[in-house]
Amino acid sequence: MFCGDTAEHELLSDIIFHNISKFLIDNRSMCGRIKDNLSPSKVLKDECVLSIHQHITTSLQRLPRSLNAPFVDRVFCGFRYDAFHKSMLYRLLTLLAPLDDNQLQALAEVGICFQVSLHSYDEARVGHFRLCDGYNRPNETVVTFFTPNREDVQTRGKRLQSILGQVSATPDIVTVCRSVRDGYTPRTHFRQIENLILDALKNRYSRSRGEGIQIMYDRDLLGGKDGWWHRHTCSEQV
Known part of the structure; x- marks a missing residue:
């Protein structure tokens, strides 16, 4: 879901992940029972997916100008259609939604980051994300x-x-x-x-x-x- 090749991409991706975790904590009734086997057509209509997608968009628009466009447009992996973004978001939600509030809070604090520094000699891992533990x-x-x-x-x-x-x-x-x-x-x-x-x-x-x-x-x-x-x-x- 997240891709990047700059420090700005790394920070923005973590901000998005943080916002998703916080949204799930605040919207248990909507997202707490999201099913993990929805068809592609139902994913695009799922209330939780659509709400978080809108929440992410709004949150990014409120970021300081130094972190806003053009970086926002490039922080997501280069899928051709918006439906793919929602599909990847849905897959992430099915992993996070079953967690309790304390677990989600811990994940939000730990965050996600690049596996290695952008200057690493291990080029195969540069730009790929992981839980930042x-x-x-x-x-x-x-x-x-x-x-x-x-x-x-x-x-x-x-x-x-x-x-x-x-x-x-x-x-x-x-x-x-x-x-x-x-x-x-x-x-x-x-x-x-x-x-x-x-x-x-x-x-x-x-x-x-x-x-x-x-x-x-x-x-x-x-x-x-x-x-x-x-x-x-x-x-x-x-």
Whole structure:
């Protein structure tokens, strides 16, 4: 259903998925019992399908101009007829409708995103979507699974400052990787972690250079500069 080749497509697709999940929560009486074996002709007349299709259209029109056309027209896979869009939407609804409100809320928060970064060497997976729960799952990773609290993160930030203070060389460029897409960095702490790292770099190298450091953000970052967590705050206010 969703296709894309830009960061805008990724964000828009997730916004649509988020809106669908929220719509199902708010319209249980209409969509809670959607059948999974409707004929193509009945799909096009189904009240839930038509209502969500209209809801998506209206929601996209209310987005900030920076996220609106021409990206909206290209976020859906290139089916020739509108009926195919409704058919794919119906297939998604049959998967989501049986879930309870807590499950739908969790899916809305997790969202969907590209399987890999747009800059990945794995070209076969670029532009394809998945549930954005990362790859660092319990019992499915070679990395020790650990969820820190704010105090743990703060302690490691201080440790980083100490380490940088012992490094005599002054680099010209430092690359910081968020590691949010793959799930290595806990999303609820990513902003705290990133701020601690940037503060440590500023404290160490601004003094040595006698001037501030310049921070540049990749335009294709997951969720943009502000990040993936709480990414729907702005869209829900428009």
